[in-house]
Amino acid sequence: MKPRLTIFDEPMLYTEGLSKLLTQSKIFNTIDICNSLETLSKHLKDEPPEILVISSNMFMLTELFKSVETIISEHNNIKIIIIGNCYDVIDIRKLFNKGIKSYLDKTCRYNEFIKSINALLLNEIYICDHAKERMISFISNEQGTRNLHIRDPLTRREMEILKLICDGFSSKDISEKLFISINTVETHRKRILLKLNVKNTAGVVKYAIENHIID
Known part of the structure; x- marks a missing residue:
């Protein structure tokens, strides 16, 4: 059975365009768009999806940590993808500790988004290439300061x-x-x-x- 996807982001022009692209991919059973926290809360309560995409447009970083934690505690079967504003390595690590399954920078292209979806469908985690490069650089720079x-x-x-x-x-x-x-x-x-x-x-x-x- 195909999974359901919910996109929590704005503006509508972007979310509707992404939704149409994903509909053509025929990966999902349904694709829903939420543009407010109230709409998302009701949607998660009534029809929780298998995969939830959350954009950093919708939260301050500290609020994002709390929201991810709350969503996972209430719906532990939901796999969350974060579209982040090129967060640093420590913040990305904290998001994974809170329970997300995939992280993508806003600069990522559509094909990498699809890669992340496919990874989640295989019960794997996914980190975009740009974030991986930052992690490698961070580890290298910190090797001598442990x-x-x-x-x-x-x-x-x-x-x-x-x-x-x-x-x-x-x-x-x-x-x-x-x-x-x-x-x-x-x-x-x-x-x-x-x-x-x-x-x-x-x-x-x-x-x-x-x-x-x-x-």
Whole structure:
């Protein structure tokens, strides 16, 4: 039996064009389009598809993590494809940890989209070529910097700020959330980098993931 596909994206011109192309491929039994969260929620409740395509147009990244987690917890048979805005390696890894089965950059062509569909139908995962190249580069660049032991333990406040950094909050957001000045946040950021022996936010997030501080 052919699977059902739902596309959660905008604008309509793009989604309708993709739907017509996919209809010609005769891979799917039905193809539905949702352009709002309300429509998607109702559709998933009434007629959950086998495959769901979600575009990064529809969510901020932190919201996307939560939405994927919620959808998988409620419909664990749905296979999710994320069309991302060239997310970095750590964010892609987190999306797979949350339960997606395929990741494609927005720059991917139609034939690679079809490759991802075919992989999912074989119960495999799929990562587009561009994202694979970033992963290889990331691993190569990090080979010499794996000595991530902490010189001094993080304080409770530093741990709190580290988790907020990993959730994508800016220094301004953190200062407002914790009722402290931006200068204080920046001081904590510098101390965290020093203690973790990393150079930037990507290194902080990588450390947090590898040490199970965040999911």
